[in-house]
Amino acid sequence: MAHQVNNIDFRRHLDRSFWSVTLVLAVISVILVVLIAIWPINGTLAVAATSDYGIDALFKFMLFVATPIFVFVNGYVVYFARRYKHRSDEPADAVGIPLYGVVPLEIWWTVIPVFLMVVLGVWSAVTLFSLYKPQAGALNVEAIGHQWKFELRYPGLKSSFYGDFYLPVNRPVTMNITSADVIHSFWVPQFRVKLDMVPGMVQQLHFTPTEVGSYPLICTEFCGIGHGDMRTTVHVVSQADYAKWFSGTQQKVAQAAAAAGSLNLTAGDAAKGQAVFEQKCSVCHSMAAFAQKKVGPGLQNILSDPAHPKLVDGSAATPESVAHIIQNGYSGDIGVMPNAQANGLSSSDVSNLVAYLKSQSK
Amino acid sequence: MSTDTIEILRRADKPIHPAPESFIKKYIFSVDHKVVGIQYFIVSGLMILLSGLFAEAIRVQLTGPHNTFLTPQQFDEAFTFHGTLMVWFGAIPLVTGAFGNFVMPLQIGARDVAFPWLNMFSFWTFPPAVLILLSSLAFGAPNAGWTEYPPVSLQAGVGIVFWTTAVFTVGIGATLTALNFLTTVIKMRAPGMTFTRMPLFVWASAVTAVLSLVATTALASALGSLFLSHVFNVPFYDPTRGGTVVLFQHMFWFYSHPAVYILIIPVFGIVSEIIPTFARKPIFGYKLIAYSTVSIALLSFMVWAHHMFTSGLGPWVTMPFMILSMLIAVPTGIKIFSWTATLFGSNLRLTTAMLFVLGFLSTFTIGGITGVMLASVPVDWHEHATYFLVAHIHYVLFGGTLMGVLGGIYYWWPKVTGRLMSEKLGKWHFWLTFIFFNATFLPMHFVGLLGMPRRVAYYDPAFHGLNLFISISAFLLAGAFLLLFANAFWSLKKGPAAGPNPWGARTLEWMISSPPPHYNFKEIPEVYATPYGYGEPLPYSAPYDQVSTTPTY
Structure with a gap:
């Protein structure tokens, strides 16, 4: 041209x-x-x-x-x-x-x-x-998305709770977030952070709350019919108020656990435990050597095998620590296990299961 | 059809297929690209209307923070259908199937597309797909949004099976059309029409065809895996059985990001045709516009993860996607600047088509700017999945695609029907659309930034005022479309005859009668230059060099 x-x-x-x-x-x-x-x-x-x-x-x-x-x-x-x-x-x-x-x-x-x-x-x-930079001395909190609520776990609390939660002002926080069912999202607009809560995966958010106040925690990833109402409040408070809230919550959590029926590991029934195992656990676990993995590891001899690796939470396998994992679930590098609540296990189911695992550990 | 046959058909003075005689062959199972184009236009137009009704239902629900107009279940179905219908059943078939089919073969001086029968087949995958999708309403509709992320999408009933099947089916048609268009552009151009003499809409159609052809396969895998997960319980997306939920997002966006460009690149083509016609001067920077289209297409395959910045990919994965996404702003900016520069020193005819294109320049620029904001990962962390994102996508797809398509409708309507539309009614339509479009979508940026997530049936009462304003604007925006229908009916019944070239344009489709005869070109024209040399003689062989380019509307 x-x-x-x-x-x-x-x-x-x-x-x-x-x-x-x-x-x-x-x-x-x-x-x-x-x-x-x-x-x-x-x-x-x-x-x-x-x-x-x-x-x-x-x-x-x-x-x-x-x-x-x-x-x-x-x-x-x-x-x-x-x-x-x-x-x-x-x-x-x-x-x-x-x-x-x-x-x-x-x-x-x-x-x-x-x-x-x-x-x-x-x-x-x-x-x-x-x-993505973690900060020294951070408070590690876990947030788990459920349809349609946020579950929170704090170090030092025996079990988790749902809903409103508190963070101390000016202390770095590492939020470990995941989901128990579908993808949710963790968003506090005033913190300018958002990450998805992805089932099978733990993501970390690092931030330091700097202003005392109450802010919305909102799910932004569509998660089913309750999505529009899936929100709670995060309260940023002074160290003193945080300590007060924490000890109050400790008591509340303990009372709730007592009300739900305390765990009596000596009263477990191995036969009933086997029935529960076959119904609920055998989808993912075999009653075979540790390496016989289905979704999770095989569980035979879990309490007696000296070669058995440490439990996923780092503790040696004892009836108590095994019960702890069954109750609280697990999410980490070898997979995800829902907690007792999600699996529909009562306290007596847990003690029966532990009794059964004991009976299979020769 | 072998290359030889195509060559023979292109050169011989005989039709590629005989003129149909029966009603069915002429209007239903027609192999004529013009009829297929009109069929696509009608069906996808109806789908856009239906999708618009779902959008209005969403806006009725959101007039109040805890409205009971829809249940959450119905609300979720409404936004799922709005998105699905708009993307796969409305906009993509409209810009490729309708505009591409009708205009592209005419612009390259061909008698039809390369594979006319396949073209008819492509269209006829479309109505069954529509029926499959809509019938899901009777069996438990899909309700996890047009993206249908698992695991939540797998919790729904059988609707997801209908959804995957319907989208898969429409994808077959899209792939075949892409194959057809690409072959047509490569093999069927009139003699002398080198690549750098092609009209820019032809460039756009060819590039879009490449995108469709490559990307749709990834969509097929995403749909297939969802189908298998639901029907055969295959644990692709079940982490308790070794699945990975984020895998779906990769496959989905590997298609759906290029799909955004499938939606907008043909509109870039439409805009590049309308502007020189009404500016009465050559398009500014023809080659740079053409090559920027190609570079946008190449980049579009390398940016899919920018839809997943909050999905947990980690900084080393998101960073390159972020920078590549930002770079798309460069070729897009080149286009906007070139179009604006074309207006400089023009002799501007402010017809309805041109007004829509000027509106497009304004609104699409905003969509491009917010796109760059969303491309920056840290900022995206705040904005993702909020109404800011909803505002962005509507500035791109409504303010971009639909605004350009409306310009295209007003522009090619006389060619398709042989009659003019009312300019007076058209200008009213433009101004109402432009005003209420901005009134609807501009405030969405603010509610999003302030904390309103998308896809919620209920929201914080703090956002009530803005949402009410948005809803009222949305109703008025829908009302503006009544003027388009009125105009179309008036034109079909009473519109003045258009003549072959009412706008005085110079591309080949305007060198023949309106509507074009069955074979398009009695003799295949020879082409000597780009079509945009306003003020110079037409660059075509006789008799096409004798057509008047004086506007007669």
């Missing part, structure tokens, strides 16, 4: 009117960018944790870059549409200038966006890696 760009014709349109509009658009862009710069995002949506890690600053940077692009595209579209609109006194077959392209301009609007995207990419990557 030997099309000759008529440069005189094209320059003629870069007149006073064009440059004044360009100037106006530039001024509008600058004003908007300044307004964005002084806009406290914190005032619109509070930031209550360090996990912000500059997420808001990144968001602002993107608004800075986006604003001139938006203003200039829209501004020029409106300006060109008004300026070059076909007038009724022009002939019907009037045409525009034969401008097929301006190579330097095309190079600029390729190179500048590449540069901006690289800056944005590098900045985002640096922020990204800081999100």
